[in-house]
Amino acid sequence: MEYGEAQQEDESTTKAAYNPTEEDIIEYARFLGILEEEDAKLLFIAREGIAAPLxxxxxxxxxxxxxxxxxxxxxxxSSWDHPSDSYFRTRLVR
Known part of the structure; x- marks a missing residue:
């Protein structure tokens, strides 16, 4: 995708408006590969990752x-995924 085809978002507004719910955190945890029941101790990674700055x-x-x-x-x-997602996946030490 070319940048000319898109509109840049105001990052300060985006961050201020985003307050992840527990459901958002669980969904992001699944995206990272964390399984709720057996990996509950790793949910802190999802909490940290979902709010990570760019x-x-x-x-x-x-x-x-x-x-x-x-x-x-x-x-x-360009990327559809947050640029730090791969970092948070590497933190999944089981």
């Missing part, structure tokens, strides 16, 4: 359908 060069953007994606203004890379 790396400085990344900004949230919105496509023409209103979907949020992330764009790196230094490299031109």
């Amino acid at each position: 790396p400085p060069e990344w900004k949230p953007c919105q496509d023409e359908d209103g979907e949020i994606f992330y764009f790196n203004f230094s490299t031109g890379e």
Whole structure:
């Protein structure tokens, strides 16, 4: 996706407006690969990850359908997943 096709979101507004519910945290935990019952001790990773700030060069953007994606203004890379998701997956030591 080209940046010209999207609108940059105001990150401060996005962060301030986002207050994850317990359901959001569980959904993100599943996305990371945490299984609720057997990995309950790892839910702290999902709580931390869901609220993680973007790396400085990344900004949230919105496509023409209103979907949020992330764009790196230094490299031109874009991602539907938060750039830090892979970091939080690597923290899943069982």
